[in-house]
Amino acid sequence: MYENIKVKKVIEHSLKEWETKGTTILFLGGCNMRCPYCNQKSLVLNSNSVPDIPYESIRDFLMGNRKWIDGVVISGGEPSINPSLTFLLQDLKRMGFLTKVLTNGTNEPLLRKLIISKLIDLISIDIKAPINEIKYKEVSKVNIDMRNLKNLLTFLKTSSFNYExxxxxxPSTMTEEDFEDIVDSLTGIKKFVIRKIEIGDLLDDNLRNIEPYSDEYINMLYLKAKRSLKECVVR
Ligand code: SF4
Known part of the structure; x- marks a missing residue:
């Protein structure tokens, strides 16, 4: 019955991804980018070789833990290029959960449709670089048509929808100047999140030899962003 929903990984309990809410995080396979700092290498490069987790067991877990699960976060990989996303959101809504999608924002037509259909309650778009083709290619290692991302940002900025x-x-992908460029282009957004790098199943193993930005440096970036953006958090 749920053969269209292929979930590759589950974090059962997370209080970190959605402030004030208890969540479960579900991961879908595949991605259209190749960011070196990505910590989901297997899901991005070899998702077919990662076994599916039977969706019935995920449903049983969610229903059995409803008391503390306010919402379900869908991550990846890039969920918006995975055919499971729509089916999964429809089913989570049938079960009565709030939903959040973590995305790189490049599949604007589908994401806009899901937002308008009220299948998503909160969307989180991770910006990889200053918003132009050259910088994006340097980080994502692929050619990206920036019109989709720009259209999605414009749509969100002018809507009442909940987004971050x-x-x-x-250090290998974003300089202080890049960060400032990104912040400048986001004037007027609802919420800005600085994510600290999590060293896991890294796409580019060479990054293990490069120290990530320190907490002090991230705090300095946070203070810079706070000067011009309304709500900022470090996660
Ligand atoms: S960080 Fe996100 S967009 Fe980049 S490769 Fe990993 S899953 Fe894809």
Whole structure:
């Protein structure tokens, strides 16, 4: 019955991803980018070789723990290029959960449709670089048509929908100047999130030899962002 929903990984309990809410995080496979700092290498490069977790067991877990699970976060990989996303959101809504999607924002037509259909309650778009083709290619290692991302940002800025825009600074991909460029382009957004790099299943193993930005440096970036953006958090 749920053969269209292919979930590759589950974090059962998370209080970190959605302030004030208890969540479960579900991961879908595949991605259209190749960010070196990505910590989901297997899901991005070899998702077919990562076994699916039977969706019935995920449903049983969610229903059995409803008391403390306010919302379900869908991550990846890039969920918006995965055919499971729509089916999964529909089913989570049938079960009565709030939903959050973490995305790189490049599949604007689908994401806009899901927002308008009220299948998503909160969307989090991770910005990889200053918003132009050259910088984006340097980080994501692929050619990106920036019109989709720009259209999605414009749509969100002018809507009453709940969204957040994040960045994940790492010395190998984002300078202080890049960070300032990104912040300048986000004037007027609802919420800005600085994500600290999590060293896990890294896409580019060479990054293990580069110290991530320190907490002090991230705090300095936070204070810079706070000068011009309304709500900022470090996560
Ligand atoms: S960080 Fe996100 S967009 Fe980049 S490769 Fe990983 S899953 Fe894809």
């Amino acid at each position: 825009i994040s960045v994940t600074p790492h």
